[in-house]
Amino acid sequence: MRGPGRWIVIGMILLVHFALHPVWSGWPAGPDLLAGGLLLGSLGLRSSRAAALGFVLGLLEASMALGPLGPTMLVLAIAGWVGAWLRDVFYSDSARFMPAFLVVGVWAIEVLLGLVAGGGVSLATVFVYAPLSAAFTAAVCWLAERFVSFFVV
Amino acid sequence: MTYLGAPRPGRRRGDIAIAAILVILGGFASSLSREQQSQVEAFVRATALYPFLTLHRASAERTAVGRRLEELQAERDDLVETLVRYRALAEQSADLRDIADLASPRIGEVRAAEVYPGRPRVGDPDVFVLRAPGLTDLIFPVGVFTGSGLVGVARGPHGAGARGDFWSHPDFRVSVVTEDGAVSGIARPLRRDGEEPILLLDGAPFQSDIAPGTRLLTTGIAGVYPPGITVGTVRQLAEEEAGWMKRYYVEPAVRPAQTALVLVWVRPRLDSLALPDLLGGRGLPLDSLAAARPPDPPADGAKPASEGPAPGAAVPDSAR
Numbered sequence: 001m002r003g004p005g006r007w008i009v010i011g012m013i014l015l016v017h018f019a020l021h022p023v024w025s026g027w028p029a030g031p032d033l034l035a036g037g038l039l040l041g042s043l044g045l046r047s048s049r050a051a052a053l054g055f056v057l058g059l060l061e062a063s064m065a066l067g068p069l070g071p072t073m074l075v076l077a078i079a080g081w082v083g084a085w086l087r088d089v090f091y092s093d094s095a096r097f098m099p100a101f102l103v104v105g106v107w108a109i110e111v112l113l114g115l116v117a118g119g120g121v122s123l124a125t126v127f128v129y130a131p132l133s134a135a136f137t138a139a140v141c142w143l144a145e146r147f148v149s150f151f152v153v
Numbered sequence: 154m155t156y157l158g159a160p161r162p163g164r165r166r167g168d169i170a171i172a173a174i175l176v177i178l179g180g181f182a183s184s185l186s187r188e189q190q191s192q193v194e195a196f197v198r199a200t201a202l203y204p205f206l207t208l209h210r211a212s213a214e215r216t217a218v219g220r221r222l223e224e225l226q227a228e229r230d231d232l233v234e235t236l237v238r239y240r241a242l243a244e245q246s247a248d249l250r251d252i253a254d255l256a257s258p259r260i261g262e263v264r265a266a267e268v269y270p271g272r273p274r275v276g277d278p279d280v281f282v283l284r285a286p287g288l289t290d291l292i293f294p295v296g297v298f299t300g301s302g303l304v305g306v307a308r309g310p311h312g313a314g315a316r317g318d319f320w321s322h323p324d325f326r327v328s329v330v331t332e333d334g335a336v337s338g339i340a341r342p343l344r345r346d347g348e349e350p351i352l353l354l355d356g357a358p359f360q361s362d363i364a365p366g367t368r369l370l371t372t373g374i375a376g377v378y379p380p381g382i383t384v385g386t387v388r389q390l391a392e393e394e395a396g397w398m399k400r401y402y403v404e405p406a407v408r409p410a411q412t413a414l415v416l417v418w419v420r421p422r423l424d425s426l427a428l429p430d431l432l433g434g435r436g437l438p439l440d441s442l443a444a445a446r447p448p449d450p451p452a453d454g455a456k457p458a459s460e461g462p463a464p465g466a467a468v469p470d471s472a473r
Contacts (some may be wrong), residue, residue, distance in 0.1 A: 018205040022213070025272045026410075046164070048171035055175050063197035064205070065276025066316075069190045070183025072275060077175045113275055 005152040006044055009144050013037040014057070018064065029132035034061055035109040036137040038076060039102055042083030054080030062117075071116040079109050098145075099138045106134035188309055195312025198282075210267065217413055228300060261379060263416040264288065266297075266314070268304070270409055278409070279322035283307060288315040288417060296371070296378035296418045302406025303327065303371060303384045304415050315417070319409040320384075321350040327377075329354065329369040329384050336361040337372060340384055340403060352385050352403035359398055363387045369403060379418045 017033035024030030038057055042050035058073030083105060090097070110130040114121035121130075185193070198206060250257065266285035271277040283297070289310045297304045297317060305325065307317035318325050321342045330337040338356040357363065367387045373380025383406045391400040 018202070019208055021272070022209050025274075046168060048168035051172050051175050055179070058179075059193075059197060060201060061275055063194040064202055064272065065274075066194065066269075066271030066280050066282065067276035068183070069185065069193060070179050070181070073182055074176065074179035077172075077179060081172055110274075117275055 005148050006040065006145075008152060009141070009148045010037045010041050012148070013040070013141060013144055018060070021064075029129040029136065031136040031140045032106050032110060032133050033137060033140065034076075035079070035106045036102055036141045038080055038109075039083050039105040040098075040141060042080045043087050043098070043101070045080075045084055047081050047084035050080035050084035051077045052080070054078070068117050072113065075109065075112050075116050079105070079112070099142050102138035102141055103131075103134045106137045107131055110134065191309065191311045191316050195282075195314070199312055206269065210269075213413060232300070259421040261418055261420040263418055266415055266417050268412050268415050270319070270412075279319050280316065281305065281319060281409070282311045282314055282316045283415070283417065284314040285417070286313070289313065291315065291417065291419060294377050295420065296382065297415050298378075298382045298418070299407055299412060299415050301383065303378065303382050304407050304409070304412050306377060307417055320352065320405060320407075321409055327384060328372045328374045330372045331363060331387075332368045332370060336363055338398075340369065343402070349408075350405075351388070352405050353391060354387065354401040354403050355398070357399045357401060361399065363399075363401055365389055376420055379420070 013033045014037040017037065021030075021033075034057055038050075038054050041053050045053065054076035055073050058076035059069065061067070061076070062069045062072040083101075086101070090101075107130050110133055111121055111126055114125055114130075182190070182193075247257070264285055264287060266283040266288060269282045269284065271280045288307070291307065293309045293315070294306045294317075297307050303320060305317055305319040305322065307315040309316060320327070320340075321344070323342060323344075325342055327340050328337065329340045336357050338354045340352045340354050342350050343353040344350040354363075354369065365387055369384045369387065371378040371380055371382040371384060385403040385405040388402040388404050391402050
């Protein structure tokens with residue numbers, strides 16, 4: 001999906017993240033819709049703007065979660081930049097590209113955030129919880145995109 | 154014009170410049186002190202995140218009210234029973250203080266506040282922010298508790314509220330004493346892999362035995378926590394340390410995840426705090442202690458000319 005439809009999906013995903021995250025924040029492997037929204041956004045933005053989006057989302061996320069400001073902002077800004085750069089590297093119109101991109105990207109963001117902002121990650125997080133969370137996020141983003149594309153041509 | 158989606162060279166330089174600025178800003182944000190970060194967070198929470206936080210609070214209250222109705226009724230009944238039981242004691246105490254000409258004890262006040270805990274993974278679930286009017290003029294650090302027991306400690310201002318640590322925070326320590334006053338020690342959090350955090354009573358004397366189920370209360374030493382607040386109940390002996398001391402596992406009275414509304418202690422200010430009990434009810438301020446203290450003995454160990462308190466001088470309760 002391209003154009004306004006994608007931005008509706010991104011806006012919706014980020015709104016759901018900030019509004020409903022207490023529901024799943026206690027789950028060991030809940031969806032990380034913030035990372036999903038950022039990666040979807042980075043697919044449609046230039047690298048600097050994607051980095052700026054990550055920076056702002058990092059500020060909001062750290063303020064909401066009472067986490068370390070600087071590391072969270074930096075990790076998400078770098079994730080936005082790398083996401084936009086990878087879009088050019090793996091330029092693809094394949095329908096499977098977006099879910100695969102989201103799974104790998106969300107997994108990497110979860111692990112990086114755990115390392116930099118959370119002070120460390122366990123092996124279970126790296127190999128079980130983060131992949132589950134990434135798959136969950138990709139599924140939710142894909143469903144959201146299907147849902148919006150039903151209404152927006 | 155671009156070829157195969159490649160950006161123009163000028164645009165690429167602009168992108169790199171923006172990225173560099175963001176990295177510098179991120180580095181600057183990382184170098185901010187905890188207090189400065191707290192102010193930035195408070196600003197963001199009061200502006201961009203305000204609608205979401207209001208939504209979270211409304212949802213949590215709605216859920217909690219329905220679920221906790223029976224619990225609240227049970228708590229109210231317990232409180233009524235406790236009040237009836239202690240009313241006679243309070244009257245006795247007041248009578249005795251009148252007879253001994255002692256001023257009434259200063260125990261401070263409390264303020265109710267809403268708790269917003271940190272989030273796991275990105276955030277820190279061991280910290281919280283408090284929202285209530287008039288918290289910024291408190292003297293930090295100060296104890297935070299509920300009717301069930303100790304919740305943690307407020308460390309400093311956070312916008313119009315305050316920020317603090319739950320008892321599960323690694324830096325948390327509280328001086329505790331058993332209900333009968335026989336054993337005292339320091340309680341600190343203990344987090345074992347994959348388990349919920351509990352408390353560990355450190356420094357209990359080796360010859361002491363604390364039965365499982367014994368309640369531990371705050372001592373009030375150092376004035377951060379009010380005395381007599383339940384910290385937890387002893388579960389079992391953890392270990393003995395080479396004939397020096399014992400450690401006990403303690404079940405905390407309050408779980409951080411279950412707290413929504415708390416009480417913040419407003420202790421009396423030290424500069425206006427008198428010591429009527431210790432100083433014979435004369436109400437001497439703290440800074441007059443030096444004047445009340447007897448002069449140091451001579452270096453050769455000879456006793457001073459007048460031993461014992463001067464006529465009318467303060468005599469501690471314990472010396473009577």
